Amino acid sequence: MLSPQDQLTELVRTLETQQHVFATDPLLITEKLQNEDGKPLQKLHRRASRIDSNGALARVLGKIDARIKGIMVVMSVVWCISGFLGLFTLLQTNVVNFFYVLVCLLGFHTIMLVGWLLMTLLNQGKQSSNWFASFVSPSYLIRGKDDVTQAAVDLYERQLQHSGMRWYLGRFSHQLWLATLTGMLFAIIFLLIVRQYSFSWESTLLSDQALISLTQVLGWLPSMVGFNVPDSTAIVQSRLVTDAMPLSVARQWAGLLVGSLLMYGIVPRAVAWMFCALMFRRKKMRLDIKQPYYQKILNFWQRQVVDKDDFEAAPAPIAPKATVSAGKKLVALLEYPSEQEQWWLSGINTDFDGNNDVENFGIVDDRDDMARLKTYLDNHPVQVLLGIHEKALPDRGTLRKLDQIASHAKDGLIVQLLGETGLIADKSEQETAGLEPVSENKNMRYQQWQTALSARNIGLVTDNK
Incomplete structure (x- = not known):
């Protein structure tokens, strides 16, 4: 989205074209700014702030922005709670099938993350469907029939339709997934603290050696950051466990479960979130000062300054001084x-x-x-x-x-x-x-x-x- 200063400047432009009566006369402010220093964009920001001398326009924009951010925070909290409750419900038995729980934790998440990556590679430079714009339309967030409110709503809807919003929406999507995974992590840590679990695995097609190899491959990345990984003996002993198992073996499986959630769930999603944040900063909507409205103002300021600095009156011609001869x-x-x-x-x-x-x-x-x-x-x-x-x-x-x-x-x-x-x-x-x-x-x-x-x-x- 536009920065707050750009939003206010663009809102002033929209309202001025609609003949809105401001708190301060725009023409008077424009004339006063002609002799002030500053870059064109800075002077346009200054002009908009002075025109909105009573802060009415800034308050409307701030109200919409606060409500959009509030909805995003509320949704993140709800997703975090849902992740916590979902895993809390899944781990109600004392004997846990490790691979079944792992698939429930990361299976759908991994599919969605790979799908997002493929869509990002295939849709480079294309406009993505803006579901967020319809779900969080500014017209639903603020009520008002006055011209300021309507112009502010139109301004936000135009921002939501900008091509750079695909990265803003991607960042928000990853934020929701991070909230869900964080809720799951809190649930796992909480349950592992207050309850003692036994971990087992079952398979009709896979042999012990195949499961040993699979577990070692799965545990390679978590072991790089210090998490415990079950050894071959612990993996064989954990097949078809129906009662309590040695505490040392259970801790190895618990470390692998927490490490997998962090390294294969939270870390990749956090990297995707940071990538979208960087791309959104690069593709962020900027104020288009090439529009005729802004060019007219900038040309007025530039013309006044150039004429004042560069004009030099041509000297009036002067006749040469007469030389009087000594003759007649x-x-x-x-x-x-x-x-x-x-x-x-x-x-x-x-x-x-x-x-x-x-x-x-x-x-x-x-x-x-x-x-x-x-x-x-x-x-x-x-x-x-x-x-x-x-x-x-x-x-x-x-x-x-x-x-x-x-x-x-x-x-x-x-x-x-x-x-x-x-x-x-x-x-x-x-x-x-x-x-x-x-x-x-x-x-x-x-x-x-x-x-x-x-x-x-x-x-x-x-x-x-």
């Missing part, structure tokens, strides 16, 4: 005028030599302005400083003008972004300088120009004041 400059405004007469001084005054000439071209706006500027640049090797007002948008038309100017400027093109008071700085620079920060729209437009200039490798003049 041509300054011009693109489309919009500036309120400052010598607006270019705020960006390049520290790089100027007083003897250098600066020619102010004015505003470049329409086609005539562009044609006049290109003609001038084709005839004069100057570096162009282009002032762009904050109102100018880096649309296709404006960027086309920028590309044309850059292609005709023989000593290169640099750009200075202007605001109402001159250069537009970013927010952090303005706060450092003690200026009032610009609006979000201005910052956005400033970044758009940064991106456009970076793509064209056009230098941007920074404030050197």
Whole structure:
């Protein structure tokens, strides 16, 4: 069967698909667990326990499990008592036919054990008939019409139909046989303590020598662990005994009887029980977390963690810093005028030599302005400083003008972004300088120009004041 944690987790899944109202909201618990550490199965167990915060689901599962185990214990006790009483009834005479009693003790048991072994070898990997599931159906063990009880009953019935249950049932069958044989052993020891028996044997077909050989073969394994075995003289003397026999001979037969019950009955059955227990552990039903219900939860947890750990915002493009040449400059405004007469001084005054000439071209706006500027640049090797007002948008038309100017400027093109008071700085620079920060729209437009200039490798003049 499933472990108690797996049972509770599976019961929560069944009830949640049936829209059951839990003590704690499953969605809330799922969200809280997304940042907790642990393996997927451990987190699913934790989730189920927190959803069942009042323990109602665990109590129903525990009640069914306790009643199934209680029935198994009661049946084992009954089988033990039946074995004790059966052998107690069989040994009511003072003279006991040894081989007759031995066949009664181990004959049917040996046939059933060999039959189980053959069926196990022949039915490898096949589902055995689940008589235990019908005999101990959970619906007989607990009464209730509520959805929790019905879901728990269905869960146990599904477990009883699992292929690994053949080993669980085999283990229980061997447990009943062990209980019966143990009851017989208690009866033999008790009767041998309180009564004195004589042991005999009878046979029409077998000679004394044949019985001697048979007894020695039968006594080989018990003698290996210290039990007494009758010798040849004791075996011959025990034929057709009708009254009391020497105590030493009786003790030899009693030791062989107890040793045979242990070595040919209890020990092989205990080995079979341990084999079924090991196979059941290997084939034990596991929680199938590949079901869509569990995968949806696990994917939610994994997706949240992966996004949080792996996401890195791409850095915004930044225009290269302008390099101001020592030669002649041509300054011009693109489309919009500036309120400052010598607006270019705020960006390049520290790089100027007083003897250098600066020619102010004015505003470049329409086609005539562009044609006049290109003609001038084709005839004069100057570096162009282009002032762009904050109102100018880096649309296709404006960027086309920028590309044309850059292609005709023989000593290169640099750009200075202007605001109402001159250069537009970013927010952090303005706060450092003690200026009032610009609006979000201005910052956005400033970044758009940064991106456009970076793509064209056009230098941007920074404030050197």
